[in-house]
Amino acid sequence: MPETALDTEAEPEPESGPVPPGPAALRRPMLLAGGALLAAGAVTVGVLTVGGSGGSGHSADAAGGPRHTTVEVGPSGCGRGWRHAEPGRQVFDLRNTSSTAAEVYLTDAKTGAVYGEVEGLAPGTVRAMRVTLGNGSYAFKCLPDDADAVTGPTVRVTGGGSVKSGPAAVPVTQQDLIPPTLAYQKWIQARTVELVQKTDALRDAVDRGDLAAARAAWLPAHLVYERMGAAYGTFGDADAVINGTTAGLQDGVRDKDFTGFHRVEYGLWHGESASSLRGPADRLARAVRALRDSWPDQRMDPADVGLRAHEILENTLQFELTGRTDYGSGTNLATARANLDGTRVLLGYLRPLLRTRATGLPGIDSWLDRTQRTLDSFQHDGHWTPLAELTRAQREKADSDLGELVERLADVAALTDVRRTA
Incomplete structure (x- = not known):
């Protein structure tokens, strides 16, 4: 799924030629309904998988893609598994180890701005959150149904050089x-x-x-x-x-x-x-x-x-x-x-x-x-x-x-x- 239109910087006036209409009718359910919701376009949500994640820690994508990290979602272990932080594009495989469904945010540890979001992560399932991270402090926030939010440990990303984090937005209340x-x-x-x-x-x-x-x-x-x-x-x-x-x-x-x-x-x-x-x-x-x-x-x-x-x-x-x-x-x-x-x-x-x-x-x-x-x-x-x-x-x-x-x-x-x- 491509990043959303709000990911771009300020744009110049469009050229005058016809532009094919975007897939608005398909895009809205992706953004607003069901299993996942994009926050400022910084996260792409993978397919819901029944069962466990098959392991933890870090791994490289089979096709040489971005690095994968399995992260636990639950009230007693929110964010557990992310230990060796690195900058750049990466995938967090979010595994719900609790008995209730949960929302998951990847946030700026200082401002609370959301870089990535997954809704409706059912117990015993895994979803992929794709983000780009530059230098900074981050933390996962787990929000189980009918329970208070839990913020995981702060993880610092360093050595990013010119790598910039994907867009983030402070949640609207x-x-x-x-x-x-x-x-x-x-x-x-x-x-x-x-x-x-x-x-x-x-x-x-x-x-x-x-x-x-x-x-x-x-x-x-x-x-x-x-x-x-x-x-x-x-x-x-x-x-x-x-x-x-x-x-x-x-x-x-x-x-x-x-x-x-x-x-x-x-x-x-x-x-x-x-x-x-x-x-x-x-x-x-x-x-x-x-x-x-x-x-x-x-x-x-x-x-x-x-x-x-x-x-x-x-x-x-x-x-x-x-x-x-x-x-x-x-x-x-x-x-x-x-x-x-x-x-x-x-x-x-x-x-x-x-x-x-x-x-x-x-x-x-x-x-x-x-x-x-x-x-x-x-x-x-x-x-x-x-x-x-x-x-x-x-x-x-x-x-x-x-x-x-x-x-x-x-x-x-x-x-x-x-x-x-x-």
Whole structure:
């Protein structure tokens, strides 16, 4: 598995040619789910092996690869087996000798920054942690399930010369994420007020029977909602009422449960009368008002905020750039642009945490700018080009730029994932 995008130093502005989209859909589970989680890209996790490690100590890889060291994981022997420290690329074969599953960190003994991480190491199993270490002091930290963390002995690496350690990041705690989460909640509150105003304008136009004005009012209102993507999980059932699609509805666009922005969109661009749209527009306006009124009592989960920074544009790739959410207005690219705005806002609140952890943050900013320029090029005199009217080259560029950005944002999700420290 290659190192993650945040491992790189500050990057120059990308060149203008198309870049094939990265494997974002595959990469996220590797980073965020199941058996292992990469901390700042400094560790690669091997395949889970049932049984013991077959020995301890040091050995060379059969193919002449990096040096292997078997390290014990357990409350009474955390880090045992690492005695002859050497600099450079190496593999720690982590063997869980305890009776419970555990997380394992390789940390900077002074700062607590994590160089490598393995989650869910089951009893009697071994996993490989690959790292590059320069001169410094290191220690393994073992975190058994339902037990306190245990820090192993400090091991000093010397003689590294010009060898530099791989990237490391101080773990983010729940407490660290509370301030940006609260700030983002306040931003959402202001957006709900704006959403009510613009949705009322849409409803009023429908009530007057002015469908041209309603079509003009639909997109500005919808885009306000689309910029609020990191809060959708907290909206609960309100999200489906306000912005649901026909997915899973037996009668499709005729289903009684098809409501919200897309229900009104379908009617406005498929010749429905004003009288038939008054009910859907009014229900949308009432749902938006209910969201505004209930939001001050809602509480976003700080542990989810970093993941949302990645999910917003992941969903954009899945739904907007495929046209799955187009019910006649042809404004998927405008929605994608609003989703990009929402991602920027959330990253702004997370930036104080990322500055000291994400060495690839300048690269993310560059790809945000590049993707914005690409999307903006599809707007002319206030009109957004429908997906179906893009040339093949334009589609490829939009897909590749957004795909690369989504891949890089997966590292933000990994770095802001809440980790145990005790």
